[in-house]
Amino acid sequence: MTTKYPILNQMNGIFVHVSNLRNSVKWYADLLGLEIDLSLVKSPVFNMPISGTTSLTLDDHTFDPDFVHHANASPLFNFYAPNIDEAYQYVQDKGIQIVRETEWVGDTAWFNVQDPDGNVIMICNC
Numbered sequence: 243m244t245t246k247y248p249i250l251n252q253m254n255g256i257f258v259h260v261s262n263l264r265n266s267v268k269w270y271a272d273l274l275g276l277e278i279d280l281s282l283v284k285s286p287v288f289n290m291p292i293s294g295t296t297s298l299t300l301d302d303h304t305f306d307p308d309f310v311h312h313a314n315a316s317p318l319f320n321f322y323a324p325n326i327d328e329a330y331q332y333v334q335d336k337g338i339q340i341v342r343e344t345e346w347v348g349d350t351a352w353f354n355v356q357d358p359d360g361n362v363i364m365i366c367n368c
Contacts, residue, residue, distance in 0.1 A: 257301050
């Protein structure tokens with residue numbers, strides 16, 4: 243397929259840089275209610291089973307000895323939660339660190355959490 247633009251207006255995947263791949267897979271699986279056999283987790287990357295067309299790859303940079311992880315205080319991406327209040331309670335019950343309380347702008351609501359490496363992830367109702 244030849245197009246006018248060689249880069250498509252499409253998101254294929256998100257890479258999240260982590261320091262402990264198995265721990266991060268466990269954390270994301272728990273957040274998303276996924277059952278993952280942790281014995282199948284092998285460095286340097288693990289592709290989380292995500293619904294939709296965008297993938298989520300966790301990368302511990304095992305083969306990159308010079309890599310230094312720097313967490314970003316801004317959200318890397320968001321997970322969809324149709325009921326933001328239910329999602330907030332779910333995250334609280336799991337003891338996940340909430341780093342930004344729920345905010346509403348019109349019908350859109352979100353809050354931010356932090357993964358084990360300090361990466362900020364947004365939970366949003368749209």
